[in-house]
Amino acid sequence: MSITNKTILAAAAASLIATVPVAQAQERNASPQPVRNVVLVHGAFADGSGWRGVYDNLTARGYNVTIVQNPLTSLADDVAATRRVLDLQTGPTILVGHSWGGTVITEAGVHPKVAGLVYVSALSPDAGETTAQQYEGFAPTPDFVLDVRPDGFGFIDPSRFKAGFAHDTTDNEAAFMRDSQVPINMSAFGTKLENAAWRNKPSWSVIATEDKAFDLAMLRHMAKKISATVTEVSASHAVFMTQPEVVSDTIDEAAHTTGLAAAN
Template sequence: MRIPSFSSAVRSVAVGAAAAVCLFGAAATPAFAAPIKNIVLVHGAFVGGGGWRPVYDILTKDGYNVTLVQEPLTSFKEDVTATKRVIDGIDGPVVLVGHSYGGAIITEAGNDEHVKSLVYIAAHALDVGETEASNGKKYPNATKAVVKTPDGFLYLNPANYPSDFAADLPRAQAEFEAHSQMPTAAAVFTAEIPDPAWKNKPVWYMVAKADKIINPDLERMYAARAHAHTVEIDGASHSVYESHPKEVAALIEQAAQQSGQ
């Protein structure tokens, strides 16, 4: 009987060990390796979901299942409910994305177990005891365009909208959005969040460096304390999600690919 050499025996053990890893270890790997395919986009104050169209087109072309939330902007509770309603209708894990005030919404709605990561696009990521209004006093913005209606809603003066909200969009597009904006209940800007989801979920953040609606330094503060994967866009206005859709979509896809399930 031929006795195997020491080297061939070692090779046999190594092959066997590798096979064991493939059989037993691989079972735990796909759940973390496979990208999340469901993306939910949440718009901010004064706008509707249609502004997400350029990002939507890129993501869907790249094979993602994208759903837009059309929140009513009538109260924080109702806006969060509208977002949860969309999440509940999706089968599988979700990357939840918010722009501007939409960041406050995803900070609350992101506690849903289906949400695996959060992406903030020039957005508020509030902590316990904070409101958008209080943080705006600590980090003042550069707009004076806000107008309040007699029944407690806010909108941006259309004359200031192009320069303050959408300076890097074509003028005609900015003016159309100025006259099609959605008035937003003033009360949403004083809403508090008792359990911020960014404390328990991976976070990605985009800073718009020329933002006049949210102070870019406030955006940086939000990103830093959430330990977010952060990018900053030069010359970007508050409408960065419309003016730089490729960069926004790339950040969302990064979150989808790295969040795990």
Template sequence: MTTETADTNPSGPATPHAIVLVHGGFVDGSGWKGVYSLLKDDYSVRIVQNPTLSLEGDVAATKMIVGAQSEPVILVGHSYGGMVVTEAGNDPKVAGLVYIAAFTPDAGESVETLIADPPPGAPVPPILPPQDGFLFLDREKFHASFAGDLGAEEAAFMADSQVPWGVEALSGTISEPAWQNKPSWYLVATEDRMIPPQAQRSMSARAGSTVEEVAGSHSIYLSQPAAVAALIEKAASQVNSAAWSSR
């Protein structure tokens, strides 16, 4: 693993790549708009709209989008989306994985197992008791926990437009983590109050990811799209370079 500060994308061979973006729990794919806008002129960019009812269903939805691409895919996951890309990333079209403040599970792990033993002193996400098999975050605590570096109005809209997250999705386990066979990159959000930064560092180290750290909340993909897009571009470039040097 290497740890770096965010910087500009290094140049590499112009091998085309598709970028597939996978959202996490409580939100939908529209949050990727800023990242999409920064990448769309240079890459084919697609956004998965996961049902977030089960890990199996979300992996299937992601593989459907991956399978439709005509170019090698850089598969990007935020938060719970990291679970999805870890399993879906085994698709042969996937060339590399990018985790944005995301769960990075090993074989047999689930969201439930990863959050069962939080680091000492870590904030507890304000997840409400299940309602008919679905989870929501406490609206009054959403801003501070999920979107601390966004404006109050934007955070309030996110809190009021939450996507119900199926309890079943939290128990879905990984069969074979794609990061064991594919290169990966990880953006640690150092002010995250949903997935503790210590946990992000531990998971990314275990995966052997190339790591960058940026001061930002769990919503760093919204608050700092340039930093997120730069890491995705770096991943695409470094995959290009590795492919080029092996020819």
């Protein structure tokens, strides 16, 4: 073999070897990536501070997490507050709602940046339905007692707060939540939804099996209706606060699953 041919073959081999790491790096970079943005929406009688454990858990995993502070003055106001936060996101987002927050994300989740929905012991009406209709046909929960004031805003009866909302918290935690609760305009439960994002976007559901705000059969019925991937955990209605690891794991699953779907 001539020197010239040897030189050409050596150069070709070197070029081939050099392209292997590049190709491997490109293949790694092309692998599906999870959605990196998460927006958390609280429910009635609470505010966004109850998400602190979930926030800490998810940010430690590298997620960008934003918490909506619902005014709880109307469905339209809460949806508007959620959309403002969604507008700030830099890409696909997992939208998470607890309790009444499930109604909010059902309406607001049609936002184009929402890739998936996570319902945390949350309501999920259909378009044309009200939140109140979700309770029809299910047993009342005697431990969850509301005190509706003359102006139409409701609190949880302070004397029943821990039993009805957060029996798996300490006395001090329950007392703070009781004394800092945010009332909701009860008329919001009678407002019909215009959209149901779960009809077009994948959904997950975390069900607290010791929830006293909702009948367990009601929670399971709603999760089945929306074809949600379900995780059940022994917890009170305050599951968003008392089980941050379980809730975070579900959000993480949603983020990875929607990221995979987007890549295919």
